[in-house]
Structure formats: structure tokens, C-alpha cells
Amino acid sequence: MSEKRERRKPAQAEIGDYVEGVPKKIGERVGEHGIYLGARGIYDIRNRLNDLTGTEWAKFTRSWFIHNPEPRKGDEILHPAKFPESLIEEFILFFTKEGELVLDPMAGTGSTLVACDNTGRRGIGIELVKKWADIARKRTKQTIIQANALELDKLNLPTVDFCITSPPYWNMLRKSRGHVKSVAHIRKELGLDIYYSDIPEDIGNIAEYSEYLNALYK
16 A cells, blocks of 8 residues: 655755746746746746736736825925826836836926836936926936927937826916815925926916816827
8 A cells, every 4th residue: 555645845945936836946937938037926028018027917907006105305395296206116117128218298306217217217307397307307317308398399309118297287286275274285384385386388387277288288
């Protein structure tokens, strides 16, 4: 009478993880098109969009984003509506590969460019307001151009791989919030900016909503 014994799987340090019952080390091929990347999952070499594994791809397309940005540092707090870098990074990682070029035509204090730094992408930021452009230059070595986003065709920019931005919220920052102790009221008490700028070309100062939408469309 034979005795059945369960085969002991070798320790992690010996061979790595198991993929479909087969031991794999990081970097090894899985099937015809896969590369095993450990806890990240399996990367398909046919993926022309990004550097994500199937597991990471599914998480991005099927999950809510929950972000708890770090407190603003230094001059970042001066901007009334800063774009959180962690949120931008999610989209940059999904829509580009490492080394590709990202454009933010309304760069503000440079959050998109910092996200490019953090993810190994190249970035170009266009910012109308000198104050915000100067702050952005302090935060990143990526390219910052002080110019009007409505005149991109005059800037002779290279072809980019991905464009992402956080446009002004119409002129909502100038709308009354009644007697609510809003962030705008608190910023005003602290002597901080509560509007993007007073520049006429700034689409955040357009009063008519339809005109604002047309400006965005351009």
C-alpha cells in the first residue's frame, strides 16, 4: 500500500512565486507574451499603451480613486485650486509609457510636471500667470512656458503622447458661498489668493458659462 505525500514547494528565496502551478522568478516569461513581475502581476509585451500589468490595468478601470494628498508645501498653498499629484500620476501611468511626453496646457503650480518627475515621463507645462509659472519652475526641472493655452499653435511644440490638465472652474471661485465658512473665506482671512488671477485672458474670469465652454473647446 503506497503512501501519498504532498510535495513541498521550495521556499520563496529559492525559486520565487508560482504562476498557474509553475514556479517563476521576476522577469521570466509567462506563455508567449507575458513577463512575470512579482506582486505587480504579469505584463503583456504587446501592450502599446502603458507599462501596467493586467492586474494594475484592471484596478485602474474598475476601481474608485481614493486620494489623500500630502499637505501643500511652501508656495504651493498660494494657488486656490491645486491639482493633486497623486491623482495625475494614476492617469499618466495608465495612458503613457516611461519616457513619453506629457503636456499640461494649464499647468498652474506644476503638479502635472511633478507627477512626470515621479513617474519617469517628460513634461511640458503652459501657464498664463507668471506667479504660478514661477512657482512651478521651483518645483520641477521639466519645461515650463509662460503663455496662453489658447495660443498653443504659436508655440511650435513637439508632438506629445498625452495631454492632461485641470482647467479653471469657470468663475466659480468668484461666486458667493453665502454665510458658509468655506475654504475661500478661510484663505481670504489668511491673505491668500482666492482667484486664479485678474488677467482678462484668464478663462477663469469669463462671466458667461457658454462663453467659458467655447473657450475650453478652442
